[in-house]
Amino acid sequence: MxxxxxxxxxxxxxxxxxxxxxxxxxxxxxxxxxxxxxxxxxxxxNKNVxxxxxxxxKIPRGTRDYHPQQMKIREDVFRNIIDSFKQHGATTIDTPVMELTTLLREKYGEDSKLIYELKQHENEDLLALRYDLTVPFARYISQNKISAMKRYHIGKVYRLDSPKMTRGRYREFYQCDFDIAGVYDSMIPDAECVKILVEILDKLAVGQYRVSINHRKLLDAIFTVCGVPAKNFRSLSSTIDKLDKIPWEVARNEMINERGLSPEITDKIWSYVQLHGNVELIDRLRKDPQLISEKLAVEALHDLELLFRYLKLFNVTDKVVFDLKLARGLDYYTGVIFEAVLTEYQYNPQLDDDQIAIGSIAGGGRYDELVQKIDPKQRRVPCVGISIGVERISAIKEHQSLESKDQLKILSTEVYVASAEKHLLEERMKVCNFLWENGFQTEMAYRQNPKLLDQLQYCEKYHIELCIIIGNTELNNGTVKIRHVNTREEFVIPREQLVEQLRLHLSKIRQR
Amino acid sequence: MxxxxxxxxxxxxxxxxxxxxxxxxxxxxxxxxxxxxxxxxxxxxNKNVxxxxxxxxKIPRGTRDYHPQQMKIREDVFRNIIDSFKQHGATTIDTPVMELTTLLREKYGEDSKLIYELKQHENEDLLALRYDLTVPFARYISQNKISAMKRYHIGKVYRLDSPKMTRGRYREFYQCDFDIAGVYDSMIPDAECVKILVEILDKLAVGQYRVSINHRKLLDAIFTVCGVPAKNFRSLSSTIDKLDKIPWEVARNEMINERGLSPEITDKIWSYVQLHGNVELIDRLRKDPQLISEKLAVEALHDLELLFRYLKLFNVTDKVVFDLKLARGLDYYTGVIFEAVLTEYQYNPQLDDDQIAIGSIAGGGRYDELVQKIDPKQRRVPCVGISIGVERISAIKEHQSLESKDQLKILSTEVYVASAEKHLLEERMKVCNFLWENGFQTEMAYRQNPKLLDQLQYCEKYHIELCIIIGNTELNNGTVKIRHVNTREEFVIPREQLVEQLRLHLSKIRQR
The missing domain is CATH 1.10.20 (Histone, subunit A)
Incomplete structure (x- = not known):
């Protein structure tokens, strides 16, 4: 069973x-x-017994090594994401991997138990590994007395998930965040966050997706209208948040049996949270007299109307859905929330890819009170941000790479210096040095007398474009042989033309 | 006092x-x-009381935030270093920040007390934050049964230095390592490591430096010849290692009073370790009958002769010194060791730069037994590597940047979209969106009605090259105004020429 x-x-x-x-x-x-x-x-x-x-x-449970192939793919993913952040005027910062435990406490609701603490030392503060990059950002903003900032931050975060969950779910993983902090006019930075999200997902070609949008104040207004006590709002959000992976009946039972809500309240909540659509849903909700009597609902609908208007100018409305069941797990959101979800994925039973099933690949929202909560003078710095699920996206790209016919070129090496005969190590070294000094990505075998076959096989294995072959004939004639590794064509050229000929051959190969 | x-x-x-x-x-x-x-x-x-x-x-003692200006400089430093590693055919890996405490124990001699441990959880292994990237690399090689690999790794490491030492010496800092693992012919990878070191330091233009070279086996042979008991070799190395920052008399006293050596032995050691020079010193040492009777000395001198020969082919002998007092702190070195040291630095009392006094900025060496020591089957994978002192180098580059007249451009933004009149937010958004979609690095103010002066000041502050200004006149005429932020020249162009004109103006500005 x-x-x-x-x-x-x-x-x-x-x-x-x-x-x-x-x-x-x-x-x-x-x-x-x-x-x-x-x-x-x-x-x-992860064990080598x-x-x-x-x-x-072995390595710590829930962590992993990233191998060169994976790193190559991740580098491409990171570079694409960073390019987008920079295109929108963001700078980057770095913060320590550990923070004072007092800072992290009471910021993550039920997830606080997932925080990794360090062993305390005499006369030292109690320290913990960061759980995300958002609370450290709020600490950075407050401590450095910053009033406005657009920054991205890529770094590892730590969550002590239970061992049962560990498979495919890591305790150490990268987050990749972009946030805009500062007092600005309503929904302008929020719209840019959604725009950036769409740009990045389109550029990375992760497959079809939609961006769900909702508003924390609207959810709170709905809960009020349905008769939910205010103290239950956040825990109820957690249940709502699960509605795209558990059926309504299961959620309903949880609300009644665990959250103590009446069946009537529960069913009324359902009548709202099942709604989704485009900007027209805003008008429909405005015709709900009970909802519209709540100030929070009016504010939220005003925000959402503005946001959808800006998103239209940013040409992304076809990617966006207004979805009343989007709740987001974290406590600190106060306004608009969004989440990007893959909607199409071809399952391939040949691959051990259960970890890249369809799901959320990015999310974010507005959190206007987090800095204030941390700041010694309760200084208010509203923020909105997005977090790109780089682990998830990298797993998808790895999968795509495995399925693709194109070989992944891991090494940058473009020219390999080989010898056809013995006793030519020093000649190879001289040529290598000459090529390094002329900017070529060059390697040679670390052997006195390597076999030519081994040298050529290395080139083929690592998709090195060109191989230079030197032998006594070439040395005596003042020539060098250039071999195209892929086609195995060979060209003998005068040694003094080496640099220009290599450039020529490389550009020819790359044009193919 | x-x-x-x-x-x-x-x-x-x-x-x-x-x-x-x-x-x-x-x-x-x-x-x-x-x-x-x-x-x-x-x-x-670091405190905001x-x-x-x-x-x-506050943040944990001995750690720090990196601000955008610092990150910009560090990104350039990292990019330069990574380019060199890739040019020599290296791939990269990533390993967890934490490792099993059992792995890290007994690897760092006296420094083992500096390891950060995590709080242990029930049924979980005892974990600690990595102290360097070398032991995790050896673990990676062993666990993944790798026999040959050329890899670089940039990551943070953790050392619980005593608070007294904390100023300018961090408990969390980046290491930047390049290593060649595998069974190869003598000194070929070692020579390439020195070559890469020189390439990187030249490219980064950190100032004049020299690379000291020595051999652990030579040191051991010298100790034997001088009559030092074998058990004292490694601790004596630590004393020798300090000889470039403490006078001989101080080291001598330490050897006699703390290490228990006789004055005669001590003075004989001094007669050797004060020697330094170029390749000719090898011949001189070969004429020392006592030294040459030691097998280790013969092996070391053979290695060094080969190394200097290869370094000549790699055109780096002018940077290199054979220095018998170079010992390196870490226990795991077994062969050639090297260290790059700045030899010239202009002290500037105007700046708080005590942390960038002249000193070691990179180092490395051969460690042939570390993988074997870790490997469950005692599999032997010899290694040689270098570690670039990126924190140190970044501090020097920050210092150079502060002294330079050229402003550091932190933002990538090249075009700012401004409005001269009210009620043009949506027009600005449209232009921004058009520019983003055409690949321009573009920003605008997150305000309904920002003041033109504020918008222009933002451009000047962040060295944004161009500012587009739209007003009702431009909208009615189907034109756009392009302003060169630096010279304040303005050009009115037809709106449909925006993309090509921007490219033209940007390339003009960048040619200046």
């Missing part, structure tokens, strides 16, 4: 937004579950 | 190699000491 914990394991297999949609067909779900179950018996990839030795080499 | 601790504080003001040369004149040392003493009374920059509030905002 497949227990409900296993199902949840499948449903919650990624670390980024703690929110995964699973639209695969039932048979595929079963396949994945079987795979998960059987994999429990396999030796974990040697029965003969006493040493067991 | 200035106590010896204060002097040590001045002498040890940087975190990177725990080794600082201080060649400033005595008066300058005194100036720095006075400055350090008086600064103790100043409010620390508000007397009225109960909250004190």
């Amino acid at each position: 497949i227990g409900s914990n296993t199902i949840r394991l499948v449903l919650n297999t990624y670390s980024y937004t703690r929110k995964v949609f699973y639209h695969a067909r039932p048979r595929q779900v079963n396949d994945t579950v079987s795979k998960l179950l059987s994999s429990k018996e396999e030796k974990s990839v 040697d029965e003969d030795a006493k040493t067991i080499l | 200035i106590g010896s601790n204060t002097i040590r504080l001045v002498l040890n003001t940087y975190s990177y190699t725990r080794k600082v040369f201080y060649h400033a004149r005595p008066r300058q040392v005194n100036d720095t000491v006075s400055k350090l003493l008086s600064s103790k009374e100043e409010k620390s920059v 508000d007397e009225d509030a109960k909250t004190i905002l």
Whole structure:
């Protein structure tokens, strides 16, 4: 029997937004579950157990090494994202990986238990590893007395998720945040955040997606209208937030049995949160006399109307949905919230890709009170920001790369210096040095007398474009042989033309 | 009175190699000491104490935030370094910031006490923050059963230095390592490491420097010849390693009183370690019958002869010194060791730059036994590598930037979209969107009706090259005004020519 914990394991297999949609067909779900179950018996990839030795080499549970192939893909993802942030005028900062535990406490609601603490030392503050980049940003803004800033920050964050959840959900992972802090006119920075989100997802070509938009004040107004006590608002948001991965009946039971709401209240909530659509939904809600009697609802609808107007000018309305069940997990949001969700994904049972099921790949929103809450003088600096799910996106790009016929070129090396005969090490070194000094990406074998075949195989394995071959004939004639690794064509050229000929051959190869 | 601790504080003001040369004149040392003493009374920059509030905002002792200006400089430094590593065919990896405490134990000699441990959780391994990138690399090589790899790794490392030492010496800092692992012919990868070091330091233009070279086996042979017991070799290395910042007499006393060596042995050691020179010193040492009777000395001199020969082919011998007092602090080196040291630095008492006194800015060496020591099957993977002191180098570049007349451009923004009149927000948005979609780095004010002066001042402050100004006249005429921010020249152009005209104006400005 497949227990409900296993199902949840499948449903919650990624670390980024703690929110995964699973639209695969039932048979595929079963396949994945079987795979998960059987994999429990396999030796974990993070362990290297040697029965003969006493040493067991492993890395901390829930962490992983990134290999060169993965790093190559991640570098491309990061570069694309950073280019967009910079295009919109952002600078970057860096903050320590650890913060004072007092700063992190009471900022993450139920998730506070997931914070990694350090062992305390005498006369030292109690320290913890950061849980996200948002609270450190608020601390940075406050401590440096900044009143306006547009910054991005890419860094690792730490969450001590329970071991059960660890598969595919990491305890150490990258976040990639862009935030605009400062007192500005309504919805202008918010609209730019959504614009940037769309630009990045389009550029990265992660597949079809939609950006859901909602407003915390609208949710609060709805809860009020439905008769929910104010103290239940945030915990109720957590239940609402799950509505895209659990059926309404399950959520309804949780509201009644765990949150203590009456069936009538619950059903009234449902009549609202199931609504979604475009800008016209704003007008429809304005015709709801009960809702519109709430000041928060009026404010939220005004914000949303403005936001949709700006999004139209930014040419992104086709990507955007006004979705009343979007709630976002974190406590600190105070206004507009958004979340990008993949809507199409081809499941491939050949690959161990359960961790890239359809789901949320970016999110964000307005948090106007976080800096104030931290600031010693309660100075108010409103903020809005987005967080790109780089781990998720990198996993998708890895998957795309595996499926693609194009080989991933990991090494930058463009010219390899080989010798065809023995005793030519120093000649190879001279040529290498000459090429390095002329700016070429160049390598050679670290051997006195490498075999020509080994040298050529290295070039083919790593997709190095050109190979220079020197032998005694070439040395005596003052020539060099240039070989196109891919086509295996060879050209003998005068040694003094080496630099210009290499440039010529490289540009020819790259034009193909 | 200035106590010896204060002097040590001045002498040890940087975190990177725990080794600082201080060649400033005595008066300058005194100036720095006075400055350090008086600064103790100043409010620390890392604290934001508000007397009225109960909250004190601070970051962990020994850590710091990096601001946008600093990040801009660091990005340039990292890019230059990474370009060199890639030019030599390196890939990159990433490993977790934490490792199992068992891995880190007994790897760093006396420094093991500087390791940050995490609070242990039930059923979880004891974890610690990494102390360097070398032990994690050895763990990576072993765990992934790799036999050959050329990789670079840039990441933060953690050392719980005593608070006294904290000023200018950080507990969290970046390391930037390049290593070649694998069984290769003698000294070929070692020579490339020195070559890369020289390339990077030349490219970064950090000032005059030399690369000292020595060999651990030669040091061990010298100790043997002088009659030092083998168990004292590594601790004696630590004393020798300090010889460029403490006078011989002080080191001599330490050897006699703390290490228990006789004055005769000590003086004989001095007769060797004071030697330095170029490749000819190898021949001189070969004429020392006592030394040459030691197998280790013969091996070391053979290695060094080969290395100097390769370095000549790589055209770097003018940067290199064979220096018998170079010992390097870490236990794991087994062969050639090297260290780059700045030899010229203009002290500027106007700047708070005591942390960039002359000193070591990069180092490395061969460590052939570390992987074997870690590997469950004692698999041997010899390694050689370099570590670039990026914190140190970034501090020097910051200093150069402050002294330079050229303004540092922090924002990438090249075109700012401004309005001269009210009610033009949506027009600005449309133009911005058009420019973003055409690839321009573009910003606008997040205000309904910003003042033109404020918009122009923003452009000047952040060195944005061009400002587009739209007003009702321009809108009616189908034109746009382009303003060169620096010269304040203005050009009115037809709106449909916007993209090509902007490209033209930008390329003109950049050619100046």
